[in-house]
Amino acid sequence: MGKNGSGIIAGPFTLRSKDRAFRRLFAEATKRPPAGTPKITTVRSALLSGRLTKTMVGLTKYSRVRYLFFSRPRQSITFFLPLLSALSEPAVMAVIAHELAHAWLNEHVKPEESSQREHEADDLAREWGFGPELDALDKEAETVNAD
Numbered sequence: 002m003g004k005n006g007s008g009i010i011a012g013p014f015t016l017r018s019k020d021r022a023f024r025r026l027f028a029e030a031t032k033r034p035p036a037g038t039p040k041i042t043t044v045r046s047a048l049l050s051g052r053l054t055k056t057m058v059g060l061t062k063y064s065r066v067r068y069l070f071f072s073r074p075r076q077s078i079t080f081f082l083p084l085l086s087a088l089s090e091p092a093v094m095a096v097i098a099h100e101l102a103h104a105w106l107n108e109h110v111k112p113e114e115s116s117q118r119e120h121e122a123d124d125l126a127r128e129w130g131f132g133p134e135l136d137a138l139d140k141e142a143e144t145v146n147a148d
């Protein structure tokens with residue numbers, strides 16, 4: 002994935018993953034949202050981490066980077082390989098779509114941590130055309146969360 006982003010992610014952006022299949026799925030997912038969808042500009046990096054978590058497959062973090070007189074929003078997305086690797090490709094795609102939806106909502110609606118936001122992220126990912134993938138994830142991962 003180029004330094005200028007891909008699909009819904011506008012650069013500068015770096016995907017830190019050596020896993021080819023994951024890189025392909027990520028690139029594919031960024032291209033799925035309908036043309037004209039406002040881009041995500043605050044995500045600078047996404048990381049595929051080898052860290053083992055109990056139930057978490059993905060996490061989007063929103064923060065504000067402070068400069069002298071102003072601050073800018075910044076987001077990062079982390080995916081956790083140990084649990085992701087147990088999922089099918091459609092289910093992994095659903096996890097990626099869910100995290101992209103979080104990032105989009107944080108940037109274009111407002112940053113918010115709430116249980117409601119989990120449903121909003123899934124609803125938005127469905128609007129973007131990820132319905133079958135989200136259904137696959139639901140079937141495979143009753144105990145796995147995409148936060």
Ligand SMILES: [Zn+2]
Binds near residue numbers: 147
């Ligand atoms: Zn979530």
